Amino acid sequence: MKKHNFSAGPCILPQEVLKKASESILNFNNDNLSLIEISHRSTPFVSVMENAKQLVKELLSVPDNYSILFLQGGASLEFLMTPYNFLSIGGKCGYINTGAWSDKAIKEAKKLGETLTIADSSDKNYNYIPKEINVPNDLDYLHYTSNNTIYGTQFKSNPISENILICDMSSDIFSKKIDVEKFGLIYAGAQKNMGPAGTTLVIVNNDLLGNTGRDIPTMLDYQTHIKKDSMFNTPPVFSVYVSMLTLQWLKKNGGVEEIEKINNQKAKLLYDEIDRNSLFVGFANKDDRSTMNVTFNLVNKKNQEEFDLLCFNNGINGLKGHRSVGGYRASLYNALPISSVEHLVNLMQKFEKKHD
Numbered sequence: 001m002k003k004h005n006f007s008a009g010p011c012i013l014p015q016e017v018l019k020k021a022s023e024s025i026l027n028f029n030n031d032n033l034s035l036i037e038i039s040h041r042s043t044p045f046v047s048v049m050e051n052a053k054q055l056v057k058e059l060l061s062v063p064d065n066y067s068i069l070f071l072q073g074g075a076s077l078e079f080l081m082t083p084y085n086f087l088s089i090g091g092k093c094g095y096i097n098t099g100a101w102s103d104k105a106i107k108e109a110k111k112l113g114e115t116l117t118i119a120d121s122s123d124k125n126y127n128y129i130p131k132e133i134n135v136p137n138d139l140d141y142l143h144y145t146s147n148n149t150i151y152g153t154q155f156k157s158n159p160i161s162e163n164i165l166i167c168d169m170s171s172d173i174f175s176k177k178i179d180v181e182k183f184g185l186i187y188a189g190a191q192k193n194m195g196p197a198g199t200t201l202v203i204v205n206n207d208l209l210g211n212t213g214r215d216i217p218t219m220l221d222y223q224t225h226i227k228k229d230s231m232f233n234t235p236p237v238f239s240v241y242v243s244m245l246t247l248q249w250l251k252k253n254g255g256v257e258e259i260e261k262i263n264n265q266k267a268k269l270l271y272d273e274i275d276r277n278s279l280f281v282g283f284a285n286k287d288d289r290s291t292m293n294v295t296f297n298l299v300n301k302k303n304q305e306e307f308d309l310l311c312f313n314n315g316i317n318g319l320k321g322h323r324s325v326g327g328y329r330a331s332l333y334n335a336l337p338i339s340s341v342e343h344l345v346n347l348m349q350k351f352e353k354k355h356d
């Protein structure tokens with residue numbers, strides 16, 4: 001049975017990428033060697049790393065004074081690397097708390113210095129994005145999470161701030177156009193729109209580094225990785241390679257401008273059905289709805305077992321909501337075809353007819 005993969009992450013990747021990735025395990029570059037048994041300093045792998053970086057630069061129009069890094073430790077390690085590299089001794093930083101991931105980032109920053117929560121949507125279980133945020137001008141940086149994977153909310157524009165802007169874009173990077181120049185630092189775990197888990201993409205403005213007065217542990221210092229082109233230690237070769245393939249796929253399909261249009265169509269299709277269908281209700285505030293993670297629930301929870309079975313019998317995977325929200329979460333990342341969203345919408349309509 002064909003599977004329709006709505007998993008929140010790790011998540012669906014393009015079929016052609018998976019095919020090429022699997023071939024690389026047995027025979028990379030027709031050299032009769034596996035990608036994962038050659039040196040990361042060999043010419044073929046160095047060229048993978050260079051290509052991956054070049055694709056990020058092209059797809060997101062990254063300016064020349066920014067470095068593009070492929071690191072390890074997930075977005076979670078960036079929660080700590082951010083204050084190490086941007087929070088000066090005696091300085092203060094600000095965070096917008098829009099969910100569990102922002103909250104974790106705040107906890108790490110607090111370990112290093114004064115950390116202000118500038119705005120917070122925890123009063124409604126994070127079902128909205130705070131508006132009219134009053135940001136002090138004397139922060140070392142302002143941090144926010146562009147897309148809240150668990151709750152299905154997303155910033156529709158960057159928060160307005162005089163400070164250095166830092167963003168966790170783990171679950172919406174490459175889904176739409178962004179203006180990198182507006183940010184001091186962007187980071188994202190690979191395992192949504194970029195590739196398999198194992199590497200973290202970091203895009204950092206070189207001009208802003210080295211100013212904190214801190215003695216930064218070697219592996220946590222962005223400058224270490226910049227100097228060594230993401231090869232200070234052994235990089236996660238497979239994850240970087242598959243990310244490169246996924247970015248090639250994105251480029252071939254028109255880049256972020258084209259994928260943004262398709263992502264908007266997919267999200268509209270599903271949100272329209274949630275709003276129309278009397279059996280379902282959306283979780284996130286309408287103005288703040290994410291194009292990547294659509295959170296919704298059944299009006300009558302008694303129907304849950306039956307709807308779950310219908311989904312299971314029709315190849316739907318990964319629709320279960322996060323435990324802190326409940327209900328359902330359909331993740332519509334770049335590689336999910338619109339036909340999978342149509343399939344889910346058809347099932348919702350079929351379910352409604354049965355309960356008429």
Ligand SMILES: Cc1ncc(COP(=O)(O)O)c(C=O)c1O
Binds near residue numbers: 073101169170
């Ligand atoms: C928005 C966001 N930030 C951070 C993380 C944590 O990423 P990692 O597991 O790579 O540490 C996730 C994981 O899903 C996420 O969705």
